[in-house]
Amino acid sequence: MMCGAPSATKVATAETQNIADQVKSQLEEKENRKFSVFKAVSFKSQVVAGTNYFIKVDVGNEEFVHLKVFHSLPHENKPPALSAYQSNKSQQDELGYF
Template sequence: MSAKMMCGGLADAENASEEIQKICDIVKCQVEKKSGKTYNVFIAKSCKKQVVAGTNYFIKVHLGGDDHIHLRIFQGLPHAGGKLELISIKESMKLTDEIDHF
């Protein structure tokens, strides 16, 4: 991993990998339920990670056109089941909007 990260701190943004897209695919139905919308396009663009007692993922997702959403997803440690949980979303975001802690 090339992104600089310290325990508890938010790492630098990096391009979304296949792993990050898979995480988005897994939580897509949770996102749609929380937002009350259905997304035909749902492509992970970039991500910041925060190592805590598990990992917080802050992911910028392209929804089509100039529409984006930011997701905060928590993944527990493997011994705790490693479950993915959608924590929160920021809607009406643009490609140029910085991913920050929310």
């Protein structure tokens, strides 16, 4: 993968779900709601000074959110951080750079 360019969309993995779970509370705080369903479906990654993850998450009732999560380099020892998100998405909405 070229540095700076987002990867192709891939099926979410256990690692992707773990990253999404770590920022779930940050999203719930911003959206002022709780999500009983929070299942990572697909993702793209972008290598920067760390990694940006763009993750499509199923939040139930045929509603999806797109998360942009920054995961710093391992030596920085920081948890993933929610950089941005897009709500009111559908399963058909393509996961893009934002």
